[in-house]
Amino acid sequence: MHPAPSVIVFTALSGLGFGLLAFLGVNVPDVTGMTAFIFFFIAYALAVGGLIASTFHLGNPQRALKAFTQWRTSWLSREGVFAVLSLCVMGIYAACLIFLDLRLPVVGIIGSILSLISVYCTSMIYGQLKTVPRWNQPLTPVLFLVYALTGGALLSGQVYLAAGLMVILAILQYAHWTIGDGRLKAAGGTIEAATGLGHLGKVRLLESPHSGTNYLLREMAHEVGRKHALKLRVIALLCLGVLPCALLLLTAPGHLSALLAIVLHLVGVFAARWLFFAEAEHVQALYYDRHRAA
Amino acid sequence: MTTLPQSTHKKLGLAIDLDICVGCHACVINCKEWNTSNYGAPLSDQDAYGAEPVGTFLNRIHTFEVKAADKPAQTVHFPKSCLHCDDAPCVTVCPTGASYKRVDDGIVLVNESDCIGCGLCAWACPYGARELDAAEGVMKKCTLCVDRIYNENLPEVDREPACVRTCPANARHFGDFADPDSNVSRMSAERGAVPLFPEQGTNPVNRYLPPRPKADIQTDGDIDILAPFLDTGSAGKSGSSTGSTSTSAKGLLGWLDKALEAI
Numbered sequence: 001m002h003p004a005p006s007v008i009v010f011t012a013l014s015g016l017g018f019g020l021l022a023f024l025g026v027n028v029p030d031v032t033g034m035t036a037f038i039f040f041f042i043a044y045a046l047a048v049g050g051l052i053a054s055t056f057h058l059g060n061p062q063r064a065l066k067a068f069t070q071w072r073t074s075w076l077s078r079e080g081v082f083a084v085l086s087l088c089v090m091g092i093y094a095a096c097l098i099f100l101d102l103r104l105p106v107v108g109i110i111g112s113i114l115s116l117i118s119v120y121c122t123s124m125i126y127g128q129l130k131t132v133p134r135w136n137q138p139l140t141p142v143l144f145l146v147y148a149l150t151g152g153a154l155l156s157g158q159v160y161l162a163a164g165l166m167v168i169l170a171i172l173q174y175a176h177w178t179i180g181d182g183r184l185k186a187a188g189g190t191i192e193a194a195t196g197l198g199h200l201g202k203v204r205l206l207e208s209p210h211s212g213t214n215y216l217l218r219e220m221a222h223e224v225g226r227k228h229a230l231k232l233r234v235i236a237l238l239c240l241g242v243l244p245c246a247l248l249l250l251t252a253p254g255h256l257s258a259l260l261a262i263v264l265h266l267v268g269v270f271a272a273r274w275l276f277f278a279e280a281e282h283v284q285a286l287y288y289d290r291h292r293a294a
Numbered sequence: 295m296t297t298l299p300q301s302t303h304k305k306l307g308l309a310i311d312l313d314i315c316v317g318c319h320a321c322v323i324n325c326k327e328w329n330t331s332n333y334g335a336p337l338s339d340q341d342a343y344g345a346e347p348v349g350t351f352l353n354r355i356h357t358f359e360v361k362a363a364d365k366p367a368q369t370v371h372f373p374k375s376c377l378h379c380d381d382a383p384c385v386t387v388c389p390t391g392a393s394y395k396r397v398d399d400g401i402v403l404v405n406e407s408d409c410i411g412c413g414l415c416a417w418a419c420p421y422g423a424r425e426l427d428a429a430e431g432v433m434k435k436c437t438l439c440v441d442r443i444y445n446e447n448l449p450e451v452d453r454e455p456a457c458v459r460t461c462p463a464n465a466r467h468f469g470d471f472a473d474p475d476s477n478v479s480r481m482s483a484e485r486g487a488v489p490l491f492p493e494q495g496t497n498p499v500n501r502y503l504p505p506r507p508k509a510d511i512q513t514d515g516d517i518d519i520l521a522p523f524l525d526t527g528s529a530g531k532s533g534s535s536t537g538s539t540s541t542s543a544k545g546l547l548g549w550l551d552k553a554l555e556a557i
Binding site: 066204 | 346357419431
């Protein structure tokens with residue numbers, strides 16, 4: 001799949017933002033006033049910034065409000081609904097905490113749960129697609145949730161929790177890649193199955209529908225980004241888990257080491273999210289004779 | 295509303311005969327011509343006369359080579375357009391309700407004034423039947439020529455999809471798959487048509503009629519299978535071996551040979 005910057009930024013940043021909101025809603029860290037304002041500002045900047053980035057790839061963003069209507073069937077619509085709900089509920093919680101020094105624990109817990117549901121909905125936009133077997137596995141929503149929780153723990157300054165979650169995240173990410181590598185084959189993703197001509201013999205594309213490219217190939221048969229997949233996987237695992245984890249546990253806690261750990265983690269998240277899209281094989285590209293097993 | 299109907303009254307769709315399609319792309323051209331100038335946003339092209347032309351098409355023809363061991367390869371021309379699935383995943387993923395499946399005839403359509411152009415429906419389709427138009431930013435797909443098939447301003451003979459109307463080989467057929475006696479239902483039953491890519495669970499309405507088995511050519515080591523027919527002399531008279539061209543032709547060809555030699 002085409003690793004569009006807008007969707008990478010959207011899923012990565014809004015995940016971190018909602019992860020931080022989930023922690024802030026249950027009073028972690030225990031802050032009020034100006035400090036609380038800074039924490040909530042960071043969370044909202046990430047969550048809202050990510051959501052705004054997601055509108056950049058729309059063909060007609062002026063109609064985006066209509067996307068809140070189809071929550072009965074559409075995970076994308078649900079994502080929008082829950083994102084707005086959690087931002088509103090957490091907004092009430094944050095305003096009381098910052099300006100009135102008033103803690104509303106029930107509102108906070110509801111806001112935390114809604115934030116995590118938003119992340120789950122984001123993950124299901126991808127996890128629901130049978131057409132992209134690499135995404136269509138139960139680990140996809142788990143992975144997105146642990147990404148959000150790890151980022152949230154890191155941003156809310158929970159050193160040991162963040163370190164532990166980073167180890168779990170690295171293992172989960174590795175498992176998602178490994179299982180994902182076999183998903184296309186398991187889903188019967190061959191040109192013979194796609195064309196239904198397998199009973200006649202081996203199938204190959206003799207002539208493409210057009211000599212040039214098209215929307216389908218640009219959007220769903222992206223292969224350039226996979227060129228350095230292995231190197232990127234190593235970089236992602238080092239940056240999202242190993243290095244920041246070591247940094248947090250081996251250095252004295254402080255703003256500088258925390259900032260460095262966050263930056264490293266972000267680099268890892270972006271590398272992993274690039275691969276999430278770039279490595280994903282869409283079955284319709286089988287009709288263009290792509291995705292042959294190497 | 296992006297909830298799929300429990301069932302549809304009719305199941306209008308296409309039966310596409312892979313045995314007959316000659317890969318001429320006439321359906322591609324007529325589809326583009328009709329659908330760029332009628333219902334909805336035009337099907338735009340970018341850099342149409344430049345080095346890298348691209349454009350929106352609702353119907354594309356792939357050409358495959360199929361090769362069984364110990365048999366000559368065969369060519370299969372494979373037209374591909376929306377299959378108007380009963381369990382259309384493109385409809386349920388739509389966040390705005392722009393995509394829908396009609397209860398009356400089962401046609402899957404996009405309401406372009408509701409489409410935000412997110413592209414998720416194209417991702418959900420296993421067949422590559424939906425394309426986002428680069429100029430309009432809305433999703434385009436086969437409408438089964440909904441503006442032709444019910445159009446009383448057209449002569450009755452033209453009230454079928456443009457691709458079906460134009461196919462010079464009669465490889466595309468339009469009809470109601472909910473009616474077991476319809477042309478497309480009977481054709482599909484006779485030819486053992488199967489739904490495309492059933493692993494994806496989409497329950498498509500359209501059917502592909504598989505290529506008929508090819509007669510195996512017995513060559514007996516002689517690659518020129520027309521050779522027996524080239525011996526124009528009366529049988530038995532010639533001393534040359536049958537089944538191959540002799541150097542001294544007889545009959546009309548022999549006369550022609552001599553006449554040409556004399557010039």
